[in-house]
Amino acid sequence: MVTASAPGKVYLFGEHAVVYGEPAVPCAIELRARVTVDRRDDDRLRVHAEDLSLDGFTVEYSGDAGDRPDVAVSESLVEAAMGYVDGAIEQARDAAAEPAVGFDVTIESDIPLGGGLGSSAAVVVATIEAATRELDVELDREEIADRAYQVEHDVQDGEASRADTFCSAMGGAVRVEGDDCRTIGAPELPFVVGFDGGAGDTGELVAGVRSLKGEYDFAETTVRTIGDLVLQGERALDDGDAAEIGRLMDFNHGLLSALGVSARRLDEMVWAARDAGAMGAKLTGAGGGGCVVALDDSEGTLTALKYSPACEQAFRADLAREGVRVERD
Numbered sequence: 001m002v003t004a005s006a007p008g009k010v011y012l013f014g015e016h017a018v019v020y021g022e023p024a025v026p027c028a029i030e031l032r033a034r035v036t037v038d039r040r041d042d043d044r045l046r047v048h049a050e051d052l053s054l055d056g057f058t059v060e061y062s063g064d065a066g067d068r069p070d071v072a073v074s075e076s077l078v079e080a081a082m083g084y085v086d087g088a089i090e091q092a093r094d095a096a097a098e099p100a101v102g103f104d105v106t107i108e109s110d111i112p113l114g115g116g117l118g119s120s121a122a123v124v125v126a127t128i129e130a131a132t133r134e135l136d137v138e139l140d141r142e143e144i145a146d147r148a149y150q151v152e153h154d155v156q157d158g159e160a161s162r163a164d165t166f167c168s169a170m171g172g173a174v175r176v177e178g179d180d181c182r183t184i185g186a187p188e189l190p191f192v193v194g195f196d197g198g199a200g201d202t203g204e205l206v207a208g209v210r211s212l213k214g215e216y217d218f219a220e221t222t223v224r225t226i227g228d229l230v231l232q233g234e235r236a237l238d239d240g241d242a243a244e245i246g247r248l249m250d251f252n253h254g255l256l257s258a259l260g261v262s263a264r265r266l267d268e269m270v271w272a273a274r275d276a277g278a279m280g281a282k283l284t285g286a287g288g289g290g291c292v293v294a295l296d297d298s299e300g301t302l303t304a305l306k307y308s309p310a311c312e313q314a315f316r317a318d319l320a321r322e323g324v325r326v327e328r329d
């Protein structure tokens with residue numbers, strides 16, 4: 001039996017513009033998904049999931065599409081969760097050249113589902129690591145990231161970027177530009193996350209930015225300006241200049257608002273954080289709803305977000321230096 005864990009992420013800079021080839025900087029955060037994998041004597045897969053914003057469910061199936069469980073939770077959530085776990089297990093079977101091996105899989109996650117914090121990527125990354133180790137195969141983190149990306153790509157019909165899976169596998173701050181992904185240095189980043197309890201529709205929001213770009217020159221310029229800001233952000237990370245990082249986060253939020261992807265509750269949380277003394281605050285991910293990320297090493301922002309009517313959950317989530325790791329072997 002092997003347990004592996006992998007972190008979620010926030011976008012420090014560059015979401016949306018990354019879709020058009022600009023660089024972006026996601027950062028891993030200390031909220032983890034933990035996956036325990038135990039090899040079975042047969043070829044079946046049994047999945048027990050807790051804390052996936054569901055009331056805990058257990059499913060057992062042989063992995064073919066007709067064999068779906070009867071459980072008392074939203075079918076789409078079960079389908080989505082099982083698609084990710086299925087895909088990750090397939091990758092592990094492929095890496096170990098053991099196509100018919102079965103597993104019991106238990107998932108626990110600290111990462112709210114669907115809020116743009118990379119929960120599915122963390123589950124996929126941790127599952128691939130745990131299942132391959134259970135089969136005595138050791139993959140390097142780049143290969144885990146690549147295999148996890150294939151899973152997300154398949155489950156999300158080709159819409160996934162490499163950001164979430166690479167960041168979760170490697171940990172720390174990473175830079176993504178097209179298919180080019182690398183880790184970069186970063187100082188301590190005292191992130192505070194505010195979650196409005198909802199989620200925007202990523203496909204719709206990306207399509208909205210695309211049509212705005214087609215219609216207005218300012219939107220095209222704004223996307224390129226976000227790319228320039230990311231380069232400045234990388235320099236600030238390199239210099240360890242937290243005040244400058246915060247300022248650039250504020251600018252990035254303004255540019256995302258100009259592209260129409262913020263929302264009243266996200267703006268309210270951003271302003272609650274700024275008023276409480278955060279060094280900077282912005283939405284993270286697709287927008288429309290979901291999460292904001294602020295930079296503050298005092299308790300001010302966390303307290304302000306907890307009292308903000310727009311915020312359903314607020315928590316501290318420092319930069320996670322370590323990506324995927326084995327917890328128990």
Ligand code: PMV
Nearest residue numbers: 015016116117160161285286
């Ligand atoms: O909401 P998330 O964390 O899946 O981020 C979406 C980020 C976008 O740049 C809007 C889309 C993408 O695939 O990069």
